[in-house]
Amino acid sequence: MRSLLDIPAPAKINLFLHITGRRADGYHLMQSVFVLLDLCDTLHIETRADGRISRADIGSSTQGSDPLPDNDLCVRAARLLQATTGCTQGAHIQLEKRIPTQAGLGGGSSDAASTLLALNKLWRTRLSRQELTAIGLQLGADVPFFLLGDNAWVEGIGEQLTAIDYPPTPFMLLKPPVGLSTIQIFKDPNLKRDTKPATIAGFAEIENEHKHLFGRNDLQPVAETHCPDIRHCVDLLKGYQPSARMTGSGSTVFAPWFLNHDLQAIPSNWYHLRCMSLKNHPLKHWAD
Numbered sequence: 001m002r003s004l005l006d007i008p009a010p011a012k013i014n015l016f017l018h019i020t021g022r023r024a025d026g027y028h029l030m031q032s033v034f035v036l037l038d039l040c041d042t043l044h045i046e047t048r049a050d051g052r053i054s055r056a057d058i059g060s061s062t063q064g065s066d067p068l069p070d071n072d073l074c075v076r077a078a079r080l081l082q083a084t085t086g087c088t089q090g091a092h093i094q095l096e097k098r099i100p101t102q103a104g105l106g107g108g109s110s111d112a113a114s115t116l117l118a119l120n121k122l123w124r125t126r127l128s129r130q131e132l133t134a135i136g137l138q139l140g141a142d143v144p145f146f147l148l149g150d151n152a153w154v155e156g157i158g159e160q161l162t163a164i165d166y167p168p169t170p171f172m173l174l175k176p177p178v179g180l181s182t183i184q185i186f187k188d189p190n191l192k193r194d195t196k197p198a199t200i201a202g203f204a205e206i207e208n209e210h211k212h213l214f215g216r217n218d219l220q221p222v223a224e225t226h227c228p229d230i231r232h233c234v235d236l237l238k239g240y241q242p243s244a245r246m247t248g249s250g251s252t253v254f255a256p257w258f259l260n261h262d263l264q265a266i267p268s269n270w271y272h273l274r275c276m277s278l279k280n281h282p283l284k285h286w287a288d
Helices: 073-085 107-122 129-139 143-148 182-187 200-204 208-213 220-226 229-238
Strands: 003-022 028-048 053-060 090-097 152-155 160-163 170-175 253-256 271-276
Touching: 003 107, 003 143, 028 053, 028 107, 028 271, 053 073, 073 090, 073 107, 073 129, 090 107, 107 129, 107 143, 129 143, 143 152, 143 160, 170 229, 182 220, 220 229, 229 253
Parallel strands: 053 090
Antiparallel strands: 003 028, 028 090, 028 152, 152 160, 170 253, 170 271
16 A cells, blocks of 8 residues: 655635626636645545545644534545546545534635645645646635645636745634635625736736735625624734735634734634744645
């Protein structure tokens, strides 16, 4: 059996997230900037000769991470790679969650992307990054980003990616114990779906230290009605920094954090973490 251990799957934040329309098939059109973080889940994968895909949890090292379902995105990613390539090998996937679930941090999508990259090496299926991305898009709109390898300007339903440079930046993450369902937020009739499209040139013109102020998160007002604690997170972070906003469909809120001290007086069951942005995905060179 062959194996790869300590495979990182990094989180992301959305610096902004605009909903610019909706396709006839119901998928929402969006614009965003995705930034990788050094907060990572960890996978350990070993090949199996019997063709089966199995998965085990190695415990949870963070609040807000429930036990993973048997058919989570890692398992689906492995089975889809099998079906696409005709590979007869199997795999046993062990996953240690550090990224909170239902948090807007892309943990499940990142796990799926790292699974595809690792199994592409272990099974020697030799798919290109473009071919892996086509598989990833079938699993979820965020998966292609984690296969790109860079921070990115993102458009369409998540499949139109333009790599960008983003300066190393510390962020504070704050999440209430309640998670949010992405489907629930996108189905809400009060969701704004007609934001005027922005341009990557307009984003690039902004000074690096102010890029986090660009745009807004169109999902945040709806998310706050489902989880009022999101507004409490925003207000708490704004007590330290002038800007704070939700990432993805929530419920995590973030703010740049150049302070030397930690958050004070937060509820004990709220998740918080100071982390750094990444220049590139740790597995960027695992695909061509």
